[in-house]
Amino acid sequence: MKDRREFFSSIFKSLCLCTAGGFLANLALKASDNYALRPPGAEDEKRFLSKCIRCGLCVKACPWNTLKLASLLDSPKTGTPFFKAREIPCYLCKDIPCIKECPTDALDKKHLEQGIESLKIGIAVVDSSTCISFWGLQCDACQRACPLIDRALKLEYKRNERTAKHAFLVPVVDNEVCVGCGLCELACVTEEPAIRVLPREYVLGKAGAHYVKGWDKNDEKRIEQADTSKHFNTKKAQDYLNNGDDL
Ligand code: SF4
Numbered sequence: 001m002k003d004r005r006e007f008f009s010s011i012f013k014s015l016c017l018c019t020a021g022g023f024l025a026n027l028a029l030k031a032s033d034n035y036a037l038r039p040p041g042a043e044d045e046k047r048f049l050s051k052c053i054r055c056g057l058c059v060k061a062c063p064w065n066t067l068k069l070a071s072l073l074d075s076p077k078t079g080t081p082f083f084k085a086r087e088i089p090c091y092l093c094k095d096i097p098c099i100k101e102c103p104t105d106a107l108d109k110k111h112l113e114q115g116i117e118s119l120k121i122g123i124a125v126v127d128s129s130t131c132i133s134f135w136g137l138q139c140d141a142c143q144r145a146c147p148l149i150d151r152a153l154k155l156e157y158k159r160n161e162r163t164a165k166h167a168f169l170v171p172v173v174d175n176e177v178c179v180g181c182g183l184c185e186l187a188c189v190t191e192e193p194a195i196r197v198l199p200r201e202y203v204l205g206k207a208g209a210h211y212v213k214g215w216d217k218n219d220e221k222r223i224e225q226a227d228t229s230k231h232f233n234t235k236k237a238q239d240y241l242n243n244g245d246d247l
């Protein structure tokens with residue numbers, strides 16, 4: 001009887017310890033633990049999750065040990081691959097072995113033809129309040145680390161409003177070119193990175209179909225495909241402007 005009581009008591013203690021451990025682990029989570037970057041080729045999270053069978057072949061194929069499979073304590077769905085750029089970024093292997101080895105096309109094989117510059121893993125975002133180059137100190141660590149230097153990440157002149165005498169050279173990211181490899185985040189010299197790569201859906205807005213870039217031929221094509229069956233009633237608009245009637 002005593003043995004039985006001791007047995008249940010030890011199980012209870014273990015459960016308490018596990019729960020407390022999980023609770024403490026949750027407390028220890030930082031804001032940066034609430035998001036994760038997916039491997040190359042997984043830009044559409046919904047598509048990716050519907051196809052990934054959690055086999056871990058991409059993780060095995062990565063020569064840099066960038067990728068991990070999520071455990072219960074990680075924010076992505078358990079068993080799915082992800083990486084943290086500040087720990088180990090994606091080194092953009094030319095032959096993209098992680099995509100090559102994926103047996104289900106969860107990592108989109110189109111990138112094997114289109115090459116590493118077509119990847120959209122995430123977007124680098126600069127925090128101007130902690131990036132020391134915005135303080136006037138000289139730093140180009142992130143820019144030098146960028147494999148798409150001067151295209152994805154440029155240094156631009158900015159006037160120092162505080163002294164009104166000097167100019168700053170500050171990092172600026174081009175969202176359309178940045179592939180989200182995270183090499184800049186790893187290279188950043190501040191205690192917590194002042195440049196971070198976030199999943200694209202966290203960063204990008206959406207202009208909406210009715211705004212068109214007049215200087216962009218591809219974007220202008222959308223006008224050709226637009227639904228022109230609805231016409232604006234100019235008579236109603238004039239009456240509204242003259243009489244204050246409802247349109
Ligand atoms: S491209 Fe290379 S470094 Fe990046 S995740 Fe794939 S295998 Fe790893």
Ligand code: SF4
Nearest residue numbers: 052053055056058102
């Ligand atoms: S290889 Fe493909 S299916 Fe397997 S874990 Fe990686 S992404 Fe998922």
Ligand code: SF4
Nearest residue numbers: 146178180181182184
């Ligand atoms: S994530 Fe950083 S290093 Fe990589 S392409 Fe974008 S700006 Fe360059």
